[in-house]
Amino acid sequence: xxxxxxxxxxxxxxxxxxxxxxxxxxxxxxxxxxxxxxxxxxxxxxxxxxxxxxxxxxxxxxxxxxxxxxxxxxxxxxxxxxxxxxxxxxxxxxxxxxxxxxxxxxxxxxxxxxxxxxxxxxxxxxxxxxxxxxxxxxxxxxxxxxxxxxxxxxxxxxxxxxxxxxxxxxxxxxxxxxxxxxxxxxxxxxxxxxxxxxxxxxxxxxxxxxxxxxxxxxxxxxxxxxxxxxxxxxxxxxxxxxxxxxxxxxxxxxxxxxxxxxxxxxxxxxxxxxxxxxxxxxxxxxxxxxxxxxxxxxxxxxxxxxxxxxxxxxxxxxxxxxxx
Amino acid sequence: xxxxxxxxxxxxxxxxxxxxxxxxxxxxxxxxxxxxxxxxxxxxxxxxxxxxxxxxxxxxxxxxxxxxxxxxxxxxxxxxxxxxxxxxxxxxxxxxxxxxxxxxxxxxxxxxxxxxxxxxxxxxxxxxxxxxxxxxxxxxxxxxxxxxxxxxxxxxxxxxxxxxxxxxxxxxxxx
Numbered sequence: 001x002x003x004x005x006x007x008x009x010x011x012x013x014x015x016x017x018x019x020x021x022x023x024x025x026x027x028x029x030x031x032x033x034x035x036x037x038x039x040x041x042x043x044x045x046x047x048x049x050x051x052x053x054x055x056x057x058x059x060x061x062x063x064x065x066x067x068x069x070x071x072x073x074x075x076x077x078x079x080x081x082x083x084x085x086x087x088x089x090x091x092x093x094x095x096x097x098x099x100x101x102x103x104x105x106x107x108x109x110x111x112x113x114x115x116x117x118x119x120x121x122x123x124x125x126x127x128x129x130x131x132x133x134x135x136x137x138x139x140x141x142x143x144x145x146x147x148x149x150x151x152x153x154x155x156x157x158x159x160x161x162x163x164x165x166x167x168x169x170x171x172x173x174x175x176x177x178x179x180x181x182x183x184x185x186x187x188x189x190x191x192x193x194x195x196x197x198x199x200x201x202x203x204x205x206x207x208x209x210x211x212x213x214x215x216x217x218x219x220x221x222x223x224x225x226x227x228x229x230x231x232x233x234x235x236x237x238x239x240x241x242x243x244x245x246x247x248x249x250x251x252x253x254x255x256x257x258x259x260x261x262x263x264x265x266x267x268x269x270x271x272x273x274x275x276x277x278x279x280x281x282x283x284x285x286x287x288x289x290x291x292x293x294x295x296x297x298x299x300x301x302x303x304x305x306x307x308x309x310x311x312x313x314x315x316x317x318x319x320x321x322x323x324x
Numbered sequence: 325x326x327x328x329x330x331x332x333x334x335x336x337x338x339x340x341x342x343x344x345x346x347x348x349x350x351x352x353x354x355x356x357x358x359x360x361x362x363x364x365x366x367x368x369x370x371x372x373x374x375x376x377x378x379x380x381x382x383x384x385x386x387x388x389x390x391x392x393x394x395x396x397x398x399x400x401x402x403x404x405x406x407x408x409x410x411x412x413x414x415x416x417x418x419x420x421x422x423x424x425x426x427x428x429x430x431x432x433x434x435x436x437x438x439x440x441x442x443x444x445x446x447x448x449x450x451x452x453x454x455x456x457x458x459x460x461x462x463x464x465x466x467x468x469x470x471x472x473x474x475x476x477x478x479x480x481x482x483x484x485x486x487x488x489x490x491x492x493x494x495x496x497x498x499x
Binding site for chain 1 (some may be wrong): 350352353356375376378379380382383386387388391394395397398399401429450451471
């Protein structure tokens with residue numbers, strides 16, 4: 001059984017990830033509707049959930065077209081890269097005790113590696129399209145993602161210092177008593193912002209920026225290839241939410257005062273759900289910054305914050321060691 | 325046994341991808357092959373007991389440095405003309421000489437390797453051990469590398485700033 005566990009879990013994640021992303025498209029639009037005082041898709045089926053099926057059918061039956069001026073091989077390769085990379089990222093997420101595909105001692109670095117590989121999808125998609133808007137979108141995403149990857153990695157150093165391990169299971173175990181969202185509040189804030197920038201969702205969706213770049217890097221994409229980009233984006237959203245819960249909100253542990261009286265997986269998915277809702281709220285509430293504002297926010301605000309966080313965390317840890 | 329099979333698969337992928345990276349006329353295709361080659365090398369690192377180095381290979385080489393390479397290629401906008409020029413440079417008369425000489429070196433290398441004893445025992449090196457040795461015996465090298473990086477950072481800032489100042493001056497002159 002334990003031999004088969006990773007295989008079963010991998011298949012579950014594969015199917016669940018795709019289905020979850022599909023449902024998220026509808027859920028996000030409904031939730032945005034609530035916050036922007038309108039309905040959203042509410043016609044098809046109960047609460048409009050049939051919209052998911054309608055969208056799927058539409059995307060599946062669209063002509064799978066490659067523009068004649070595009071670099072054909074790279075054009076087709078680009079959307080698959082983001083889906084594969086994000087799916088690989090789920091391999092190290094600990095959903096519950098023992099319920100994970102692989103517990104490597106470099107789990108956190110593996111996650112960072114996979115998110116950094118996802119950049120290629122946007123970059124190559126924008127380049128292969130051979131289109132000015134797509135190229136601009138790709139260029140923006142390259143600069144944005146390379147910059148925010150730095151803060152994303154640095155913001156997690158505090159968590160690693162406190163738990164003394166890169167293994168995600170060890171990090172969750174270290175939060176049995178107190179979650180890291182209190183002691184690592186600076187790291188949490190930076191990680192959330194960098195996470196949105198990495199998954200290029202709305203406040204930071206400058207690679208797409210439909211007001212100025214039509215649709216940015218996926219201007220030339222349609223049908224299932226476009227759907228792959230969307231799937232990758234929602235998988236990225238789910239992966240970042242899972243990581244926020246794992247690293248800062250105690251993973252599978254129940255809330256501190258209430259205790260662990262419900263199954264661990266329930267607590268984990270409940271927290272992930274809340275984080276996803278928070279991301280949708282951010283999308284509804286915050287306008288898109290200008291490109292130079294985005295970059296100066298990163299290098300002039302986020303970088304100093306993460307460095308201060310690392311220094312203070314290290315000092316406090318050394319001081320506590322001296323006291324004990 | 326499984327490790328050896330996996331190692332040879334990853335090594336073959338790395339070799340084929342590297343050869344493809346060298347022979348592609350299109351710069352972007354070559355870069356994609358190079359990324360694949362780096363990923364294969366990361367798998368090899370993982371198999372021979374260096375998971376930390378494997379992770380860094382993916383995060384830094386495949387995930388950051390190669391992104392900058394692609395970024396530069398995007399800025400240059402080579403297109404069809406670049407491919408044509410690259411194909412001209414890839415004439416056999418140009419690469420035949422160096423290739424023959426390096427084959428001689430390769431044969432020597434294979435002979436040297438085949439004379440050494442069998443595979444060394446594999447011990448996994450954890451991230452903690454890497455950190456301890458970086459800030460223990462190798463601390464001087466780490467400090468020198470950080471100074472070099474700082475110098476590079478200051479240098480590029482200086483170069484970028486000079487253009488910025490000149491642009492501002494021109495703007496003021498126009499008014």
